[in-house]
Amino acid sequence: MIRVLLVDDQTLVRQGIRSLLGLAEDVEVVAEAEDGMTALAAVREHAPDVVLLDLRMPRHDGIWALEALRESGDATPVLVLTTFDDDELVLRALRAGARGYLLKDVTLDQLTGAVRVLAGGGTLVQPSITDQLLRAVRSGVADPADGDGAPPQELTDRELEVLRLVAAGYSNREIAHALFLAEGTVKNHVSTVLLKLGTRDRTRAVLRALHLGVLG
Numbered sequence: 001m002i003r004v005l006l007v008d009d010q011t012l013v014r015q016g017i018r019s020l021l022g023l024a025e026d027v028e029v030v031a032e033a034e035d036g037m038t039a040l041a042a043v044r045e046h047a048p049d050v051v052l053l054d055l056r057m058p059r060h061d062g063i064w065a066l067e068a069l070r071e072s073g074d075a076t077p078v079l080v081l082t083t084f085d086d087d088e089l090v091l092r093a094l095r096a097g098a099r100g101y102l103l104k105d106v107t108l109d110q111l112t113g114a115v116r117v118l119a120g121g122g123t124l125v126q127p128s129i130t131d132q133l134l135r136a137v138r139s140g141v142a143d144p145a146d147g148d149g150a151p152p153q154e155l156t157d158r159e160l161e162v163l164r165l166v167a168a169g170y171s172n173r174e175i176a177h178a179l180f181l182a183e184g185t186v187k188n189h190v191s192t193v194l195l196k197l198g199t200r201d202r203t204r205a206v207l208r209a210l211h212l213g214v215l216g
Contacts, residue, residue: 001026001027001028002026002027002028002049002050002115002116002119003028003030003046003047003048003049003050004021004027004028004029004030004048004049004050004051004052004115005029005030005031005032005033005039005042005043005046005048005050005051005052006018006021006029006031006032006033006052007032007033007034007035007036007038007039007042007051007052007053007054007057007062007065008032008034008052008054008057008081009034009035009054009056009057009058010054011034013054013104014032014034017029017052017081017111018032020108020111021111021112021115023108024108024112026116027112027115027116030046030048031045031046031048034057035057035058035059035060035061035065036057036059036060036061036062036064036065036068037059037060037065039051039053039065040065040068040069040072043069043074043076047076048076049076049077049119050076050077050078050079050115050118050119051076051077051078051079052079052081052115053065053066053078053079053080053081053098054080054081054082055080055082055084055089055093056082056083056084062080062082062093063092063093063096065078066078066093066096066097066098067096067097069097070096070097077099077100077118077119077121078097078098078099078100078118079098079099079100079101079102079114079115079118079124080093080098080100080101080102081102081103081104081111082101082102082103082104083103083104084103090125091207094125094203094204099118099122099123099124099201100114100117100118100123100124100125101124101125101126102114102124102126103126106126110126123201123202123203125203153195153196153197154196155193155196155214158179158189159189159192159193159196160214161179162175162179162186162189162190162193163193163205163206163209163214165178165179166190166193166202166205166206167206167209167210172186172187172190190202193205197209197212197214
């Protein structure tokens with residue numbers, strides 16, 4: 001069972017999401033919080049597998065909560081679930097440690113799927129948001145601000161192939177099928193790409209690669 005902490009300042013929204021998640025046999029909402037401060041306390045008390053976090057909340061908002069969790073060394077994966085798709089807000093959340101980002105207009109299947117991905121150690125950003133971020137980076141409107149500022153290590157032709165498919169939203173399994181590779185081999189290539197680009201996850205890797213001109 002995947003244990004979820006639900007953080008949103010609107011009681012009706014929390015009740016609705018709790019009811020929806022209750023339809024999934026492998027997901028359980030173990031606690032709720034109405035702002036960043038109460039979210040931190042709930043994480044410590046309930047040790048959830050995944051935190052579903054709204055960004056715009058009174059007093060201590062979602063960005064504050066993400067930064068506080070990161071500073072405390074807490075590695076609980078956080079899935080941002082919000083109505084806002086502002087480029088800079090998305091980037092701030094990712095920089096602060098969010099492992100996933102979805103808008104509240106997603107379906108129940110998309111939401112539960114994202115919860116499972118994060119609980120399994122993965123990352124997930126809604127494709128429409130990823131596309132928007134990529135356009136912003138290409139146009140110079142948004143700066144991914146990741147990596148240590150040093151030039152990336154050169155990628156091999158195979159690593160570039162994998163990175164291009166990651167940028168297109170392919171999963172490791174889909175990349176393996178497209179390139180006729182074992183899924184474990186693809187996972188190793190992705191890890192190497194992240195290391196060479198100095199990033200922590202797939203979304204940041206794609207954003208930095210575009211910013212540096214690696215993907216053209």
